[in-house]
Amino acid sequence: MFAALASHPWAYPMLEVAHIVGIALLLGNLVLIEARVWGFGPALPAEPLARLGLSIAVAGFSLCAVSGLVMFATMPQELLANRVFTAKMALIAVAACNAGLFHARGSLQRLDGPARALMAVSTLLWLLVITCGRWIGYV
Numbered sequence: 001m002f003a004a005l006a007s008h009p010w011a012y013p014m015l016e017v018a019h020i021v022g023i024a025l026l027l028g029n030l031v032l033i034e035a036r037v038w039g040f041g042p043a044l045p046a047e048p049l050a051r052l053g054l055s056i057a058v059a060g061f062s063l064c065a066v067s068g069l070v071m072f073a074t075m076p077q078e079l080l081a082n083r084v085f086t087a088k089m090a091l092i093a094v095a096a097c098n099a100g101l102f103h104a105r106g107s108l109q110r111l112d113g114p115a116r117a118l119m120a121v122s123t124l125l126w127l128l129v130i131t132c133g134r135w136i137g138y139v
Contacts, residue, residue, distance in 0.1 A: 002073040012074065018067040019133075025060025027126050029053040034119040037111055050108050084139050088132035095125040 005011050033053045036046050072079055079085045098121050107115035 015067045022060045022063030029057040037119045084135045091129045
């Protein structure tokens with residue numbers, strides 16, 4: 001079933017579109033929250049902004065996860081053998097740990113140097129995830 005999906009004239013491209021929309025929702029909202037942590041928009045309360053932004057970012061991540069799992073199912077052996085794919089998965093795991101640390105230390109309440117560093121690391125990690133995602137088809 002999934003192998004036929006990969007060759008369908010519009011189904012697989014639509015999965016890619018869903019994946020890109022998920023990326024936009026995820027990264028766009030993380031950058032917005034990062035800007036607030038870095039001190040931009042001081043009139044906007046950080047915690048309510050983060051609640052809104054993070055809920056949309058989680059929706060984006062969920063869309064990426066579902067579309068990504070279906071795309072993965074179309075060619076699991078090839079992807080598991082692809083070092084860039086495994087790097088992408090490792091980077092996602094590191095990004096999740098970084099987010100956990102950010103929230104565990106109460107970074108939204110502190111808005112201090114370590115909070116800014118963790119947000120910068122988060123953005124860098126997600127940009128690397130996107131880079132790896134684009135590279136998968138070329139290695």
